[in-house]
Amino acid sequence: MIFPIGDENIEDGHPAIFSYGFLALNIGVFLLQSSLPEGSQASFVETWGAIPYEISHGIDLQTLVTSLFLHGSWLHLLGNMLYLWIFADNIEAVVGSVRFVVFYILGGLVAGLAQVIFDPTSGVPCVGASGAIAAVMGAYVIMFPGSRIKMLLLFFFIVFYIPSWVFLGFWFVQQALSGFQVLGLSHQDAGGIAWWAHIGGFVFGLLAGLYFRNTYHTRQMRLR
Numbered sequence: 001m002i003f004p005i006g007d008e009n010i011e012d013g014h015p016a017i018f019s020y021g022f023l024a025l026n027i028g029v030f031l032l033q034s035s036l037p038e039g040s041q042a043s044f045v046e047t048w049g050a051i052p053y054e055i056s057h058g059i060d061l062q063t064l065v066t067s068l069f070l071h072g073s074w075l076h077l078l079g080n081m082l083y084l085w086i087f088a089d090n091i092e093a094v095v096g097s098v099r100f101v102v103f104y105i106l107g108g109l110v111a112g113l114a115q116v117i118f119d120p121t122s123g124v125p126c127v128g129a130s131g132a133i134a135a136v137m138g139a140y141v142i143m144f145p146g147s148r149i150k151m152l153l154l155f156f157f158i159v160f161y162i163p164s165w166v167f168l169g170f171w172f173v174q175q176a177l178s179g180f181q182v183l184g185l186s187h188q189d190a191g192g193i194a195w196w197a198h199i200g201g202f203v204f205g206l207l208a209g210l211y212f213r214n215t216y217h218t219r220q221m222r223l224r
Helices: 017-035 038-048 052-056 063-069 074-095 097-118 130-143 164-181 195-216
Strands: 002-007 148-153 158-163
Touching: 002 074, 017 038, 017 063, 017 074, 017 097, 038 063, 052 063, 052 097, 063 097, 074 097, 074 130, 074 195, 097 130, 097 195, 130 164, 130 195, 148 164, 158 164, 164 195
Parallel strands: none
Antiparallel strands: 002 148, 148 158
């Protein structure tokens, strides 16, 4: 198994207050969710998760935001938080905390709406920060294409580096292929993964990254 464990960080810039704040908030909400009785956990997810059928009918639109802070399992949470921890801080360091918060929430909204568009009749709650994090990853590959991602080959404990554009480009191609393969399938038949949220969030991040790169001259940023 190969997965990322770090990247090259900007030497100077704004403190990553909300990058780590969102990480802590996600963990806190999951701990709260896990502390509830089993029946109440399901009700909690149904109340605050984004149900595409309801969203497509203009019901409970606020869940497009609240669902960004819910997760279905510890594995789901840890995977998302790893990617948030690696990729978000550089963006916040460049654009500042307020702009980062707006970007993150908008990315999550676009991701959620993309999933609703491609699966509007689903009654299964969509939860997870992956759509917003996909936006972060899309912006990252545009802003820091030369950054190196630290990878771990788990079973052999081998650490190596690859350019961010290689890692993130491969990740997006994988999401896109999976998204097109499940077109027309139900959320359950698609493996319970909101592929189109990932795709929509990443594309939004690419566009935002172009704006951020041109506005904040990220190519001149020093990485370490």
